[in-house]
Structure formats: structure tokens, C-alpha cells
Amino acid sequence: xxxxxxxxxxxxxxxxxxxxxxxxxxxxxxxxxxxxxxxxxxxxxxxxxxxxxxxxxxxxxxxxxxxxxxxxxxxxxxxxxxxxxxxxxxxxxxxxxxxxxxxxxxxxxxxxxxxxxxxxxxxxxxxxxxxxxxxxxxxxxxxxxxxxxxxxxxxxxxxxxxxxxxxxxxxxxxxxxxxxxxxxxxxxxxxxxxxxxxxxxxxxxxxxxxxxxxxxxxxxxxxxxxxxxxxxxxxxxxxxxxxxxxxxxxxxxxxxxxxxxxxxxxxxxxxxxxxxxxxxxxxxxxxxxxxxxxxxxxxxxxxxxxxxxxxxxxxxxxxxxxxxxxxxxxxxxxxxx
DNA sequence: CTCGTCACGGTTGAG
DNA sequence: GGCTCAACCGTGACG
Numbered sequence: 001x002x003x004x005x006x007x008x009x010x011x012x013x014x015x016x017x018x019x020x021x022x023x024x025x026x027x028x029x030x031x032x033x034x035x036x037x038x039x040x041x042x043x044x045x046x047x048x049x050x051x052x053x054x055x056x057x058x059x060x061x062x063x064x065x066x067x068x069x070x071x072x073x074x075x076x077x078x079x080x081x082x083x084x085x086x087x088x089x090x091x092x093x094x095x096x097x098x099x100x101x102x103x104x105x106x107x108x109x110x111x112x113x114x115x116x117x118x119x120x121x122x123x124x125x126x127x128x129x130x131x132x133x134x135x136x137x138x139x140x141x142x143x144x145x146x147x148x149x150x151x152x153x154x155x156x157x158x159x160x161x162x163x164x165x166x167x168x169x170x171x172x173x174x175x176x177x178x179x180x181x182x183x184x185x186x187x188x189x190x191x192x193x194x195x196x197x198x199x200x201x202x203x204x205x206x207x208x209x210x211x212x213x214x215x216x217x218x219x220x221x222x223x224x225x226x227x228x229x230x231x232x233x234x235x236x237x238x239x240x241x242x243x244x245x246x247x248x249x250x251x252x253x254x255x256x257x258x259x260x261x262x263x264x265x266x267x268x269x270x271x272x273x274x275x276x277x278x279x280x281x282x283x284x285x286x287x288x289x290x291x292x293x294x295x296x297x298x299x300x301x302x303x304x305x306x307x308x309x310x311x312x313x314x315x316x317x318x319x320x321x322x323x324x325x326x327x328x329x330x331x332x333x334x335x336x337x
Numbered sequence: 338c339t340c341g342t343c344a345c346g347g348t349t350g351a352g
Numbered sequence: 353g354g355c356t357c358a359a360c361c362g363t364g365a366c367g
Contacts (some may be wrong), residue, residue, distance in 0.1 A: 013363060022347035022361055044339055053363050058341060075360040076349025126352070 024072035025052060025060075032071050033060050042337025059325055087122060090115045103127040 010020045019025065029050055029223060036046045047054040064070050087110065094106050103124045110116045122130070 011363090019362055020348090021363080022349080024361055025353060033342095040338080054340065055342080055364070056362050059362080060350045075361050076351080076358085077360095078356095313348085317346095 013051065013053055015048060015051040015053065019051075019052075024075070025056065027071065030070045031059055033057055034064050036255050037064075038305070087115055088130060091122075091127060094130060103131065106131075 010018045013019055024030075029052060032050060033046055033052065036049065037043065041049075043057045044053075044054055047057045050057075060070065077305070090110060090113065091106055094101055094109055104127075106127050107121055107124055110121050
């Protein structure tokens with residue numbers, strides 16, 4: 001995007017829809033795409049209605065069909081080459097036992113303990129980085145030992161994810177992971193590499209600090225991370241709706257399509273209980289993406305019993321039709337160390 | 338007209 | 353702390 005004076009407010013595509021180059025569409029829109037498709041609306045119509053390129057609609061639907069997830073894949077980062085969860089865990093342990101331990105000593109111990117061999121042992125600098133970035137506050141973090149695997153996005157942390165362009169997504173979007181045929185999964189892993197996308201996730205440390213003061217009107221969604229988070233913690237289904245975190249969805253409401261008359265929007269939209277884009281909404285390009293939408297939509301998808309969970313205050317008729325395919329299966333694909 | 342695909346310019350984040 | 357690079361993104365165009 002060309003920035004003249006305006007920060008990253010997105011661009012407008014040929015259909016008049018707002019998008020941000022390089023960033024995923026908001027979950028609310030992704031979800032709507034899937035829902036409309038399930039209502040029998042053709043992709044080309046969905047594209048026009050939501051003002052999302054048909055290529056994108058096609059991609060999202062294809063992914064949904066393949067993985068059962070509407071979520072985008074994990075962006076950025078790289079596959080841990082040496083600092084696998086196991087390695088990190090050991091490093092953490094060493095550090096806990098001997099807070100004064102040097103990185104090189106850790107390295108030696110990793111070798112000595114057979115955790116790594118000479119080919120995959122992390123460099124001293126890698127270890128230092130891990131110590132610095134991930135295990136910095138051991139004294140306060142030791143409690144993670146007991147339940148790091150249950151670390152989940154709490155309401156508090158969820159709040160941190162409230163960005164205009166936010167996704168909180170506990171479950172991953174996992175496009176890449178080969179979903180076993182006939183086993184659609186909403187929680188597909190975003191990456192093929194083991195367990196977590198980030199070491200921090202492995203440690204159960206995360207989140208808030210990363211997200212905190214982010215005032216950018218268009219801040220990164222960081223879905224990816226949340227995906228990772230979710231992998232460990234999405235058990236806390238009470239916050240989730242169909243793999244989406246309610247809070248984030250609410251926020252996504254802000255994402256907007258510059259609301260002004262969509263040609264056919266009315267009819268289709270009505271079908272799904274969606275209100276037309278409010279034109280009066282406050283005006284950041286991302287505001288006001290149809291207030292009713294996300295919450296209503298997401299609610300009560302199959303994997304949470306469809307019948308209006310406490311989570312689905314706005315439960316709407318679409319619910320049933322949106323039965324997200326066999327949800328819970330996914331974790332099978334997860335690697336543990 | 339519809340839809341699958343892909344080059345492109347972009348962002349992200351672990352290493 | 354900055355760089356690299358491979359992952360992902362949605363658009364737009366082509367067939």
C-alpha cells in the first residue's frame with residue numbers, strides 16, 4: 001500500500017472491498033464466506049456480496065473443505081530447526097535447576113544428556129536467545145511446569161487480542177497439514193513441524209506481553225500465534241466459538257467493507273441473519289462490518305453443540321447449517337515429544 | 338459467466 | 353537488534 005499520510009488502513013479491491021495486502025481477511029469475513037457457501041450461495045455471488053476476490057473465496061472454501069477450518073495459516077516464523085519443544089524443555093529445566101548456568105554449559109548438557117547430538121544441538125547464541133526470550137522469568141514461570149500444557153487464552157489474554165483485524169484463533173488453520181482423508185478437522189495444525197509454532201508456546205509463556213500496547217489501528221492479527229496457543233490451550237472451549245474466540249470475533253466486527261450499498265447484499269445477508277452494513281458506523285475503513293455478523297454466525301457450530309450454547313447469545317438459524325465437520329478429531333495429528 | 342490456479346507484492350516471525 | 357528467508361496472505365489476471 002502506498003502510504004501517503006494514512007497508516008495502514010488497507011486497500012480497496014476491484015469489488016470495493018477493503019483488504020490489507022499481505023494479511024488475512026478477518027475471521028468474520030472468512031466465516032461468512034463459508035456460511036454463505038453452505039447456504040448454497042455460489043462462490044461468485046459470495047465474492048460479490050462480500051467484496052472479496054473470487055480467488056480468495058475459492059481458496060478459503062477449498063481450504064475449508066479440505067481442513068474444516070476457516071482460519072488462515074500460520075504466517076511467518078520458521079520451523080524450529082534445533083530448538084524443538086523437547087530441547088526447550090530441557091533448557092528450561094537446566095535453567096531452573098541452576099539459574100546461573102551458562103549457555104555453553106546448557107549446550108554441553110544437552111549433548112551429554114543425549115537430548116541433542118552434535119548435529120542438532122542449538123548454538124550457544126540460540127540457547128542464549130531462548131534463555132533471554134523465553135525463559136527469562138523463570139522464577140515467576142515455574143508454575144507453568146504444572147500446567148503449561150493447559151495454558152490457554154484467558155479472558156484476560158484474549159482481550160489483548162482485540163484488534164481491528166483480529167483473529168484469535170485457537171485452532172489452527174492448518175492448511176498444510178495433510179488432513180487424513182475423510183477426517184476433516186477444524187483444528188488442523190498450521191504447520192507440519194512439531195507441536196508449536198513458537199518456542200514460547202511450548203513453554204507456555206506468551207501472549208500478553210506480545211500484544212499489549214498495540215494501538216495500531218491495523219495491527220497484526222497474529223492468528224498464527226493464537227493458533228499455536230490454541231493447540232495447547234483451546235480446551236478452554238468456553239471462550240471459543242467454532243474455533244474462534246468470541247472476543248476476537250466481536251472485535252472483528254470492526255473490520256469493514258466501507259459499508260455502502262452492496263448490490264445484492266440485502267437479500268443474501270438477510271438469509272443468514274446478518275444485518276446490512278451499517279453505513280453510519282464510525283469510519284475507519286475497518287469499522288462496522290455488519291454488527292450482527294460475527295457473533296451470530298459463529299455461534300454454536302457443530303463442535304460445540306449446536307443448540308445455543310451460552311456462547312451463542314445471538315444464536316441464529318444458520319447455526320445448524322454450519323455444522324463444522326467433525327471437530328474434535330484433529331488433535332490426533334498433533335505431535336508430542 | 339464461473340471457477341481453479343498462480344504470479345505478484347505484501348507481512349510475519351523464528352532462527 | 354537487525355537481517356534473512358520461508359511461510360502465509362489476498363488480489364488480479366488468465367484460461
